[in-house]
Amino acid sequence: MATRFYNTLTRKKEEFRPIEHGIVKLYTCGPTVYSFAHIGNFRAYIFEDLLRRYLKFEGYHVIQVMNITDVDDKIIRDANKMNLSIDKFTIPYRNAFFADLDALRIERAEHYPSATEHIPEMVKLVKTLVGKEMAYESDDGSIYFKVSEYPKYGQLANLNIDSMIRGSRVINDEYEKEQIRDFALWKGWKSEDGNVFWETEFGKGRPGWHIECSAMSMKYLGPHFDIHCGGVDNIFPHHENEIAQSESATGEKFVNYWLHCEHLLVNNEKMSKSLSNFIYLRELLDKGIDPTAIRFTLLSTHYRQKLNFTDEKLDASAKSITRLRDFFRSLEGCLVDSKPELSGLIDNARKDFESSLDDDLNISEALAAIFSLIKEVNVFRQTHKLTKLDAENIKRFLNDIDTILNVLSTSESELTKEERNLIESRNIARKNRNWLDADRIRDVLLAKGIILEDSPKGTTWKRKIST
RNA sequence: GGCGACGUACCCAAGUGGCUAAGGGAGCGGUCUGCAAAAUCGUUAUUCACCGGUUCGAAUCCGGUCGUCGCCUCCA
Numbered sequence: 001m002a003t004r005f006y007n008t009l010t011r012k013k014e015e016f017r018p019i020e021h022g023i024v025k026l027y028t029c030g031p032t033v034y035s036f037a038h039i040g041n042f043r044a045y046i047f048e049d050l051l052r053r054y055l056k057f058e059g060y061h062v063i064q065v066m067n068i069t070d071v072d073d074k075i076i077r078d079a080n081k082m083n084l085s086i087d088k089f090t091i092p093y094r095n096a097f098f099a100d101l102d103a104l105r106i107e108r109a110e111h112y113p114s115a116t117e118h119i120p121e122m123v124k125l126v127k128t129l130v131g132k133e134m135a136y137e138s139d140d141g142s143i144y145f146k147v148s149e150y151p152k153y154g155q156l157a158n159l160n161i162d163s164m165i166r167g168s169r170v171i172n173d174e175y176e177k178e179q180i181r182d183f184a185l186w187k188g189w190k191s192e193d194g195n196v197f198w199e200t201e202f203g204k205g206r207p208g209w210h211i212e213c214s215a216m217s218m219k220y221l222g223p224h225f226d227i228h229c230g231g232v233d234n235i236f237p238h239h240e241n242e243i244a245q246s247e248s249a250t251g252e253k254f255v256n257y258w259l260h261c262e263h264l265l266v267n268n269e270k271m272s273k274s275l276s277n278f279i280y281l282r283e284l285l286d287k288g289i290d291p292t293a294i295r296f297t298l299l300s301t302h303y304r305q306k307l308n309f310t311d312e313k314l315d316a317s318a319k320s321i322t323r324l325r326d327f328f329r330s331l332e333g334c335l336v337d338s339k340p341e342l343s344g345l346i347d348n349a350r351k352d353f354e355s356s357l358d359d360d361l362n363i364s365e366a367l368a369a370i371f372s373l374i375k376e377v378n379v380f381r382q383t384h385k386l387t388k389l390d391a392e393n394i395k396r397f398l399n400d401i402d403t404i405l406n407v408l409s410t411s412e413s414e415l416t417k418e419e420r421n422l423i424e425s426r427n428i429a430r431k432n433r434n435w436l437d438a439d440r441i442r443d444v445l446l447a448k449g450i451i452l453e454d455s456p457k458g459t460t461w462k463r464k465i466s467t
Numbered sequence: 468g469g470c471g472a473c474g475u476a477c478c479c480a481a482g483u484g485g486c487u488a489a490g491g492g493a494g495c496g497g498u499c500u501g502c503a504a505a506a507u508c509g510u511u512a513u514u515c516a517c518c519g520g521u522u523c524g525a526a527u528c529c530g531g532u533c534g535u536c537g538c539c540u541c542c543a
Contacts, residue, residue, distance in 0.1 A: 011471095029543070037543090044543040074541075158470060159539065183540070209541090231543030232472095238542085261543070262472080263536090270537070300491085301480070306473070306536070316479065316492040323491085326505060356481090364481045368490035375490095378506060435501055442503075453504050460505095 003058065003358045005227075006304060008235060008258040009156055013360055016257065018226050023061045025225035026052060027217045027255075028109065029234055030066035033093035034074045036280045037100055039298070039309060040264040040271050044231045046295060047261040047303040047361075049106045051229065053404040054357050064109035065220045067213055068094060070116050071196065071206055080194045086116070100281050103291045104298075105406045113216045115207060121215040122207045123200050125249055126185045134248045136178065141188025141203045144177045150244045153181075156258060157236035183241050184208035210241040214249070223250040232260045261303045268308055279309065290465045292407045293318040299405065300363060311467065318465035320367075321407045326462075327374045328398055328408060331391045333457065340389040342377065346397050349373035353401055370401060412463050419450060426452070427459060
């Protein structure tokens with residue numbers, strides 16, 4: 001079955017066909033490093049992680065670019081406030097961003113270009129647009145894109161640009177543009193920018209927000225590439241503007257598939273500064289919440305569905321992961337040498353898993369395929385012993401799907417000597433049928449987050465996933 | 468005002484015209500266990516916000532109503 005994605009540009013699911021056979025060129029809007037990233041940001045990055053991992057699972061060679069916006073209004077404002085160069089100001093946030101990606105087990109993109117390292121490319125692009133008379137310079141040295149020169153403007157956001165002109169929220173800003181809908185490609189230097197500027201043939205100034213994505217995607221992926229992702233709030237104006245300026249400059253189609261991820265909500269509302277309901281990933285990690293539980297929570301709801309982030313969801317995620325891990329662990333031992341009997345079940349699960357993700361990354365259905373297999377295998381084991389070959393096949397399947405989910409492996413620390421001694425003394429107590437002491441010790445360990453399980457083969461331990 | 472999304476069990480969440488409405492969590496009752504845990508069995512939606520319509524047939528398509536949320540130049 002063919003892979004299909006919902007394309008914001010056409011508002012329908014379309015079969016995915018890469019431009020170049022076997023290769024997917026993917027651009028994903030990255031962070032503005034003026035603050036720590038919040039979990040809403042990471043919902044988008046997790047969705048993109050799912051996308052890239054699934055494309056790789058399907059055998060594509062993926063080339064992903066994620067920009068790092070390290071110059072913009074807020075960065076300049078805050079850096080100047082702290083008397084820091086924008087470099088000095090942004091580096092800690094950039095480092096924190098990568099540390100957070102690692103915590104959530106997000107696979108690295110092939111390129112993380114920074115805006116400040118691509119000023120010449122942006123200037124060149126702006127120059128091209130000015131040369132084609134699709135952009136103009138205003139009195140203050142800013143360069144604006146002339147939206148009236150691009151008739152398809154509004155195609156992505158499905159907005160009527162004429163009605164925008166009268167829109168209630170549109171306020172005239174301090175820059176001088178000919179038409180209110182025109183947007184800045186290049187911003188002329190103003191005194192409050194301090195020493196943040198680049199000296200170019202347009203004079204002192206700095207790039208507008210949208211131009212970096214056009215310039216950097218062109219540099220690393222070419223003028224026409226396969227997929228561009230971001231949050232729904234990037235549809236307008238950011239991605240609309242990217243299309244306008246890119247296609248105007250190159251005369252080519254910019255992107256074939258636009259995939260947008262819905263918002264993460266807290267208390268059923270979008271996170272926003274005014275509601276002060278931001279949740280930073282670091283806060284959750286500092287509280288000791290297991291990052292894989294966060295990963296699973298962000299991953300397990302379809303990306304075009306709003307996701308209300310709650311403690312209950314984290315709990316349910318932790319339990320789902322525990323079920324997966326326990327099942328995987330249970331595949332060790334107690335095996336018989338015999339011919340495999342469950343190949344059909346495993347093949348079906350694999351088929352269901354793939355066809356679900358093929359359908360616009362339907363992760364809920366894909367997870368259902370996995371849990372159904374677990375149940376079927378467990379039911380089989382009520383009355384039969386698992387064969388070695390079956391167990392190996394199931395493990396291979398789980399390891400394969402875990403190249404996408406990435407929640408199976410634990411980074412569990414080993415037991416301390418004290419903890420090992422406690423387990424040992426409990427074993428002795430149990431041997432002496434001293435249930436009182438045995439249960440007391442089990443409770444002590446549970447309080448430390450260690451769960452003991454007794455079975456005919458002996459006692460095993462695992463760490464509780466904390467939420 | 469313009470554009471758009473959503474409303475499925477106690478909670479989360481698939482399903483977009485046709486077999487008994489996936490799956491996860493939770494509860495309750497069994498099996499197993501020294502007791503637990505894990506696993507497992509049974510159980511919890513004759514019904515998909517509501518009202519009409521189309522159809523042999525609707526959670527799914529169409530119209531309306533109610534409710535929630537988002538976008539309309541900071542935003543993932």
